Amino acid sequence: MSQNLFEGTAEQMSALMVCIxxxxxxxxxxxxxxQEAQNIYGYLPAxxxxxxxxxxxxxxxxxxxxxxxYSQFTLTPKGKHKISICLGTACYxxxxxxxxxxxxxxxxxxxxxxxxxxxxSIDSCRCVGACGLAPVMIIDGEVYGRLSPADVKGILDKxxxx
Amino acid sequence: xxxxxxxGIAVSVPEGSTIMQAAKLxxxxxxxxCYLKDVQCVGSCRMCLxxxxxxxxxxxxxxxxxxxxxxxxxxxxxxxxxxxxxxELILSTHKKKCLSCVRSMNCELQKLALEYNAEEDRYGTDHxxxxxxxxxxxxxxxxxxCIMCTRCVAACxxxxxxxxxxxxxxxxxxxxxxxxxxLAFTPCVNCGQCVVACPVGALYEKSAVADVWxxxxxxxxxxxxxxxxxxxxxxxxxxxxxxxxxxxxxxxTAIKQLxxxxxxxxxxxxxxxxxxEATELLxxxxxxxxxxxxxxxxxxxxxxxxxxxxxxxxxxxxxxSPQEMFSALLKTYYCEKNNIDPEKLYVVSVIPCTAKKFxxxxxxxxxxxxxxxxTRELAKMIKEAGIDFANLEDGEFDSPFxxxxxxxxxxxxxxxxxxxxxxxxxxxxxxKGAPVEFTEVRGIExxxxxxxxxxxxxxxxxxxxxxxxxxxxxxxxxxxxKEYTFVEVMACPGGCINGGGQPYVHDEVRNNVELxxxxxxxxxxxxxxNVFRCSHASPVVDTIYEEYFGSPNSHKAHELxxxxxxxxxxx
Numbered sequence: 001m002s003q004n005l006f007e008g009t010a011e012q013m014s015a016l017m018v019c020i021x022x023x024x025x026x027x028x029x030x031x032x033x034x035q036e037a038q039n040i041y042g043y044l045p046a047x048x049x050x051x052x053x054x055x056x057x058x059x060x061x062x063x064x065x066x067x068x069x070y071s072q073f074t075l076t077p078k079g080k081h082k083i084s085i086c087l088g089t090a091c092y093x094x095x096x097x098x099x100x101x102x103x104x105x106x107x108x109x110x111x112x113x114x115x116x117x118x119x120x121s122i123d124s125c126r127c128v129g130a131c132g133l134a135p136v137m138i139i140d141g142e143v144y145g146r147l148s149p150a151d152v153k154g155i156l157d158k159x160x161x162x
Numbered sequence: 163x164x165x166x167x168x169x170g171i172a173v174s175v176p177e178g179s180t181i182m183q184a185a186k187l188x189x190x191x192x193x194x195x196c197y198l199k200d201v202q203c204v205g206s207c208r209m210c211l212x213x214x215x216x217x218x219x220x221x222x223x224x225x226x227x228x229x230x231x232x233x234x235x236x237x238x239x240x241x242x243x244x245x246x247x248x249x250e251l252i253l254s255t256h257k258k259k260c261l262s263c264v265r266s267m268n269c270e271l272q273k274l275a276l277e278y279n280a281e282e283d284r285y286g287t288d289h290x291x292x293x294x295x296x297x298x299x300x301x302x303x304x305x306x307x308c309i310m311c312t313r314c315v316a317a318c319x320x321x322x323x324x325x326x327x328x329x330x331x332x333x334x335x336x337x338x339x340x341x342x343x344x345l346a347f348t349p350c351v352n353c354g355q356c357v358v359a360c361p362v363g364a365l366y367e368k369s370a371v372a373d374v375w376x377x378x379x380x381x382x383x384x385x386x387x388x389x390x391x392x393x394x395x396x397x398x399x400x401x402x403x404x405x406x407x408x409x410x411x412x413x414x415t416a417i418k419q420l421x422x423x424x425x426x427x428x429x430x431x432x433x434x435x436x437x438x439e440a441t442e443l444l445x446x447x448x449x450x451x452x453x454x455x456x457x458x459x460x461x462x463x464x465x466x467x468x469x470x471x472x473x474x475x476x477x478x479x480x481x482x483s484p485q486e487m488f489s490a491l492l493k494t495y496y497c498e499k500n501n502i503d504p505e506k507l508y509v510v511s512v513i514p515c516t517a518k519k520f521x522x523x524x525x526x527x528x529x530x531x532x533x534x535x536x537t538r539e540l541a542k543m544i545k546e547a548g549i550d551f552a553n554l555e556d557g558e559f560d561s562p563f564x565x566x567x568x569x570x571x572x573x574x575x576x577x578x579x580x581x582x583x584x585x586x587x588x589x590x591x592x593x594k595g596a597p598v599e600f601t602e603v604r605g606i607e608x609x610x611x612x613x614x615x616x617x618x619x620x621x622x623x624x625x626x627x628x629x630x631x632x633x634x635x636x637x638x639x640x641x642x643x644k645e646y647t648f649v650e651v652m653a654c655p656g657g658c659i660n661g662g663g664q665p666y667v668h669d670e671v672r673n674n675v676e677l678x679x680x681x682x683x684x685x686x687x688x689x690x691x692n693v694f695r696c697s698h699a700s701p702v703v704d705t706i707y708e709e710y711f712g713s714p715n716s717h718k719a720h721e722l723x724x725x726x727x728x729x730x731x732x733x
Contacts, residue, residue, distance in 0.1 A: 060340050064340035069330070
């Protein structure tokens with residue numbers, strides 16, 4: 001079903017069950033449970049959606065429908081280092097699409113995906129409120145501004161060696 | 163009561179009514195697309211927009227509540243323009259291959275587009291063709307024609323299956339199963355309620371028409387048809403006859419005009435099912451077998467139980483469905499009797515059902531059925547053959563499977579199998595003078611219960627139609643709240659007369675007439691007109707046992723007329 005091999009642990013599952021039990025029989029339980037599941041697993045694996053569907057008594061189609069409707073939910077795993085490139089208006093006119101291209105080229109994956117060694121994942125976002133620093137890239141919460149494509153390799157190297 | 167005016171016509175309706183309900187009383191027609199009575203009411207398609215005093219903009223009549231003194235206008239330039247724009251926007255993402263579409267001339271979108279003078283290309287044609295999912299044995303989905311009304315999703319959710327739903331957002335939104343998995347690999351039970359809910363050509367059955375035409379002209383094949391009880395009650399609708407017209411005679415004539423084929427009556431194996439099932443029930447009661455016993459005629463219900471309540475599999479009667487009994491009988495008894503090579507006999511069942519298309523592929527049933535045609539497919543073949551259906555003379559089913567009892571006929575309506583079984587059980591336990599009418603189990607309510615005393619014993623029965631109702635009964639049995647002796651379930655609301663393979667009925671009709679009741683009445687009328695009211699009284703059934711099976715539940719009967727079930731995964 002999912003292209004990614006599911007590698008959930010027993011601890012993650014018991015954390016998920018705590019959350020499900022807290023929201024069971026509650027109207028609109030699906031949303032908070034999915035949010036917590038994403039916090040626990042970093043994404044929403046098919047196997048986890050199945051557990052949620054079964055436990056909350058809703059269909060898998062409904063769970064999947066909600067998970068694919070909201071852009072904050074992701075169905076693909078995230079890397080150890082989460083890269084986010086701002087494609088908001090200010091960053092975009094300052095060439096952030098070129099920054100994204102450089103990152104994709106460097107890591108050999110496209111936006112929205114994770115490297116096979118699970119070290120990096122790339123996502124785009126819309127405006128982080130740092131337009132003065134455009135174009136902006138964020139890695140694990142750290143903001144890199146006024147970038148040019150040539151800066152990308154040097155920044156990523158720091159994390160590759162980590 | 164609330165008093166209001168619709169286009170100047172004064173009406174008085176109960177508080178909480180919608181504008182749509184009030185308009186009906188004023189005989190004002192408001193167009194709909196996403197609204198379907200008993201299925202969905204969400205106000206999302208914006209076809210039913212009207213002007214109403216006190217409201218800010220145009221409002222959706224199907225959900226907007228009336229208020230005292232309200233004045234509603236359903237036919238102003240502003241309303242007509244809004245509806246037309248909505249249609250044109252829908253058409254801009256619709257695959258407009260109307261000429262070859264299964265719904266051409268019978269499409270709700272086409273009809274509205276014509277009525278509102280919508281231009282198909284006002285906003286260009288902006289869509290990518292989406293893949294067609296035709297891996298399921300029963301239902302084909304062409305999302306390029308989908309208009310996102312979500313009637314299919316509501317129908318599936320009402321059945322408590324939820325195999326499909328909306329996925330993604332905006333232009334990427336499609337209806338389907340999670341993760342682009344084909345419907346074939348979901349816990350879909352093939353009931354086809356999604357198909358009859360679809361207003362356009364996005365959902366249709368997996369057609370067997372070409373195969374059947376091929377067999378008819380094949381000199382090495384001998385083709386036999388048999389038709390399910392409810393097909394005669396609905397086929398006429400496809401030819402413009404009023405809902406509830408019994409067209410048995412014309413149907414038989416039409417089938418025989420398709421080519422050199424025989425046409426038998428499936429009511430015969432409905433009778434046979436009763437003989438086997440009633441005997442099985444009495445044996446379970448005598449020997450302390452698993453009760454309550456559940457009927458097993460409906461392949462949608464059987465698959466539902468295998469997926470969702472496998473712990474109840476021992477409760478299912480081991481009887482094959484009438485379709486599978488008939489095909490087994492044809493390829494053995496009939497072939498032997500008439501010296502026909504079973505390999506050369508091509509068996510076509512005509513059924514109101516898409517789940518029966520899946521059923522013929524179940525290996526444990528022996529593969530005796532070669533093709534299963536829905537009522538719609540039969541209508542298509544009759545039209546393709548250029549037959550003037552409405553003016554046909556009445557024909558008669560071929561011997562030896564022509565005559566059946568009224569009990570067999572009512573199999574097509576919810577409660578019918580139960581009543582047929584009760585007639586025979588009452589006779590077996592009580593002898594002559596036993597009652598033949600059990601009216602408590604009739605009618606289209608989702609759950610019916612009754613207690614009967616037959617031959618001194620109390621029999622507690624329950625009847626459910628629609629899988630949501632079946633779930634209620636199963637949960638009540640599971641929790642110990644209810645105890646029954648015998649339970650009948652049909653997957654489709656109202657039973658086979660409202661099956662997923664029945665003729666398409668526009669929302670305009672479905673929202674305004676009691677389709678299920680009218681269709682069922684045709685079957686109950688044919689029952690009361692029949693000289694044989696009970697399955698055990700049918701001379702054909704007598705002959706079959708005399709010449710072939712010996713007695714109900716005999717060794718040979720078990721071999722050919724009974725089956726097994728197995729648990730299925732949900733994901």
